[in-house]
């Protein structure tokens with residue numbers, strides 16, 4: 001598969017500059033606009049760009065009196081299918097012409113019209129009633145769109161609206177989010193997957209939650225000098241009940257226990273556990289430092305070094321958030 005001669009992105013960029021571009025099928029000669037993968041006539045995949053003059057005539061039109069929210073302030077206005085003289089049709093909005101003068105066959109000319117300032121995009125988010133209490137104006141949000149995999153966009157809540165809707169007994173509230181779009185990666189009508197930032201910690205150390213759940217299965221692995229204190233430690237940290245360790249770290253206590261290497265043994269380290277995003281947790285402790293290796297699980301595949309307890313180390317780098 002080769003790329004079409006002109007991409008959708010290039011098409012819109014040229015159109016913004018005033019130049020309409022169609023693509024001509026190298027197989028059947030048919031014109032197509034905007035660019036697409038396969039010729040709609042013969043399904044061939046062979047394209048040449050063709051510059052269009054932009055002159056045409058109204059083939060049909062409709063006057064919009066009830067508009068989508070983004071255009072609600074503009075009603076009434078007309079959109080028309082325009083047959084360009086090159087033989088291809090384009091849908092556009094009629095401007096600079098009284099609506100009552102519109103007629104099929106009326107000559108019109110393409111003009112790029114930036115309907116909105118696309119460097120600032122508004123996002124409409126439906127928020128469940130159970131969560132709406134956590135959302136407020138000026139709250140930061142991050143979001144992704146399917147068209148830009150791997151790119152995280154950022155925005156700010158501008159308004160929580162009260163015109164709720166109910167669908168299948170679920171009440172949702174519309175929340176308006178403003179996002180900057182300086183690179184033009186966001187297009188109108190894309191679907192955004194939005195995350196609201198409920199709380200934030202900066203410059204903290206984080207460990208995988210598995211590290212807070214871990215406990216050595218036998219005391220043989222624990223540094224001999226701390227073995228007598230294990231029971232007391234277990235009262236305070238995750239080692240209390242390894243079987244239900246996941247729940248244990250979530251208990252009222254903010255104490256957690258990490259295990260670090262000490263020669264051939266493991267040494268416990270008591271830490272304060274803070275916020276968690278479900279995979280990583282914030283930890284604080286006098287002996288913690290960035291990059292410290294903590295035990296998250298045991299690797300039974302590696303044979304134990306002779307004369308020592310099985311080595312349960314899986315290096316885990318702690319990371320600093322911004």
Ligand SMILES: [Zn+2]
Pocket residue numbers: 025026027028029030039040041042043044
């Ligand atoms: Zn064709």
